Amino acid sequence: MSIRIDKSKCTGCGACTRVCPGNLLQLVGEKDGKKSSIRCSRDCWGCCSCIKECRFQALQFFLGADIGGHGAVMTFKKSDGLNEWEITLPTGEKKIIAVDPKNANQY
Amino acid sequence: MILKEEIIETDLLIVGGGTAGCYAAHILSGLNPDIRITIAEKANIKRSGCLAAGVNALNAYITEGHVPEDYVAYAAADAEGIVREDLLLSMSRELNGVTHDLESLGLVILKDEDGEYVSRGWRNIKINGENIKPILARAAGGKNVRIINNVNITDLLWTDSENGRTVRGAVGFSVLSQKACKFSSKAVLIATGGASGLYRPNNPGFSRHKMWYPPFNTGAGYAMGIRAGAEMTTFEMRFIALRCKDTIAPTGTIAQGVGAKQLNSRNEIYEQKYGLKTSERLWGTVTENALGNGPCFLKTEGIDGKAENDLYRAYLNMAPSQTLKWVENGTGPAHENVEIEGTEPYIVGGHTASGYWIDDSRRTSIAGLYAAGDVAGGAPQKYVTGALAEAKIAACSINAYLNSLKADNGSAPAEFPVKEADAVIAGYEKHLSLSTPAFSADEIEEAMQKIMDQYAGGISTGYRYSLAGLKIASKKISELIPLSENLKASSTYDLMQIYEIKERLTVCQALIAHLEARKETRWHSFQENADFPDKDEKFEKYVNSRYENGKFRIILRPLIHAGEKYEHQN
Numbered sequence: 017m018s019i020r021i022d023k024s025k026c027t028g029c030g031a032c033t034r035v036c037p038g039n040l041l042q043l044v045g046e047k048d049g050k051k052s053s054i055r056c057s058r059d060c061w062g063c064c065s066c067i068k069e070c071r072f073q074a075l076q077f078f079l080g081a082d083i084g085g086h087g088a089v090m091t092f093k094k095s096d097g098l099n100e101w102e103i104t105l106p107t108g109e110k111k112i113i114a115v116d117p118k119n120a121n122q123y
Numbered sequence: 124m125i126l127k128e129e130i131i132e133t134d135l136l137i138v139g140g141g142t143a144g145c146y147a148a149h150i151l152s153g154l155n156p157d158i159r160i161t162i163a164e165k166a167n168i169k170r171s172g173c174l175a176a177g178v179n180a181l182n183a184y185i186t187e188g189h190v191p192e193d194y195v196a197y198a199a200a201d202a203e204g205i206v207r208e209d210l211l212l213s214m215s216r217e218l219n220g221v222t223h224d225l226e227s228l229g230l231v232i233l234k235d236e237d238g239e240y241v242s243r244g245w246r247n248i249k250i251n252g253e254n255i256k257p258i259l260a261r262a263a264g265g266k267n268v269r270i271i272n273n274v275n276i277t278d279l280l281w282t283d284s285e286n287g288r289t290v291r292g293a294v295g296f297s298v299l300s301q302k303a304c305k306f307s308s309k310a311v312l313i314a315t316g317g318a319s320g321l322y323r324p325n326n327p328g329f330s331r332h333k334m335w336y337p338p339f340n341t342g343a344g345y346a347m348g349i350r351a352g353a354e355m356t357t358f359e360m361r362f363i364a365l366r367c368k369d370t371i372a373p374t375g376t377i378a379q380g381v382g383a384k385q386l387n388s389r390n391e392i393y394e395q396k397y398g399l400k401t402s403e404r405l406w407g408t409v410t411e412n413a414l415g416n417g418p419c420f421l422k423t424e425g426i427d428g429k430a431e432n433d434l435y436r437a438y439l440n441m442a443p444s445q446t447l448k449w450v451e452n453g454t455g456p457a458h459e460n461v462e463i464e465g466t467e468p469y470i471v472g473g474h475t476a477s478g479y480w481i482d483d484s485r486r487t488s489i490a491g492l493y494a495a496g497d498v499a500g501g502a503p504q505k506y507v508t509g510a511l512a513e514a515k516i517a518a519c520s521i522n523a524y525l526n527s528l529k530a531d532n533g534s535a536p537a538e539f540p541v542k543e544a545d546a547v548i549a550g551y552e553k554h555l556s557l558s559t560p561a562f563s564a565d566e567i568e569e570a571m572q573k574i575m576d577q578y579a580g581g582i583s584t585g586y587r588y589s590l591a592g593l594k595i596a597s598k599k600i601s602e603l604i605p606l607s608e609n610l611k612a613s614s615t616y617d618l619m620q621i622y623e624i625k626e627r628l629t630v631c632q633a634l635i636a637h638l639e640a641r642k643e644t645r646w647h648s649f650q651e652n653a654d655f656p657d658k659d660e661k662f663e664k665y666v667n668s669r670y671e672n673g674k675f676r677i678i679l680r681p682l683i684h685a686g687e688k689y690e691h692q693n
Binding site: 017018034035036037038039055057058059060061062063064065077078079080081082083084085086088090099101103105111113115117118119120121122123 | 165166167169170171172175176179180231232233241243249250251253254272273298299326328329330331332333334337338339369370376377379380381433434435436437439440443444446447448450451452616619
């Protein structure tokens, strides 16, 4: 379990690098072409703080094969006040789960 | 490499901007706008600490019809009596107040039609806690609070006099730039959290950090206190969580939320056989596996589609990997029972009772040094609201302490041990200038985790340990310490990883000394001494320790009950 960074979507804004509780993300590259990069994939806790910061869905969360990952990835965006989690399965099929932050959990 | 130096003067230094650290700043800033407060945080307070991903219930709240004494009784029974009832009582009295404050700061709490909180049992309430840490971080930002992110504190500074030891500040370095920081401070609040990563984890490979407790909580606060000679308590009461297999996501949401029972592979509900205390639920699962009745599960098959969808959302608010796993595998909890396993052991004063030995004001055995949250000992089952309660009590005590200093000394600057601070920084620079190390920090960590797993009661021995094994663990851990002194750092990020392994090795040494000292089995799995498999009333005592002249001196102290007052005597 860790994150992958889609370099074509990353704008190098650095929002994700400021929030990682493990200081794992940093901007790497030349002046105007800086992109977010993870220092070590194995050191990610899986808290998803970074993907919540990314306004471009450039950060994708995934499960390692050692804990049952099959190749799906998850991104996050705010949409109409909802927290929208988008899961893309290896087949390309997308599933969206929207959570209203104003509602408490039922459990 | 020579580091630039920055000197920061403050009245209160808070080490660690997690749950307790942020809330202490919020309370003290409100109490006294003239006090200079500085939070030093290794990462960024917005999401650092235990609450990074969120939390989906507040597990310590006194519901209608109950009193704080009920919470003390519950926590004491769950911990087989080895708790500080005085600390639990003062904490329990604050639980509801801090909860209401959290709500006013913006936390969403589930309410019924009459506007009452909806509870899950008599001491839990349901929330949407996805954003609980950003809420606390925002609350910490008072006008007199300076937040310094990305600074890793490694050592406390102190002076000695005939009145004992007094804290004078701390030393650390920036994780992102070549800078060392000296903090001169009249009081210090340690709020660094507990320690993970001591034992080989459930997923030792690619997902090695997919663990229950934050892998970035390395026991820094314990280690700096141990080295400063502070008294520590109950390290031997390890915490081992019962978790969803692989993702190490919480089980309580399923067990309590949809009433799922623990089921073995022979289709038997086994939890009643072992008891329902925290350690017994875990021990039952370990034992069923050892008997060949595993794997074990939470029985969720048959819950309806709405319940399944609600669980997906609940987990996204605290442990997103579990929802991803369900969706990715195409089998949610309605159609497949959820497999469970015990984690590797952690040292964490918010769930069990390990940590600094403190008085009711949350002062440690060192003057001016306070502790709150997971790093503070004696009061288990603290959870989020207990950590906030403790932070509030500590903040009030620190306010009184700073006021009394001012009355005695005016605004004279505090003493600052310059030589000691420089020696710590010279240690940083040594690692930054080494050229040919024998090993990497990763390799030392792997070695430490293997030793602790095999000889100090890790997953591979079903959490049991023997005195003969501990002797080997002690020897092997002490052999790693000189190796850790010769690790090479190319950047201050590397330097942080080196200090993290050093901290963990120090905590391992303390833990081994405590496990050795409790010559009974007080708790299943948490502290299961194979040489003394039964409970022994001789050990109805706290096992405490002080690190003196390179050795841990064990102190057995009598239990302190509610209504009794404990005072430090230096």
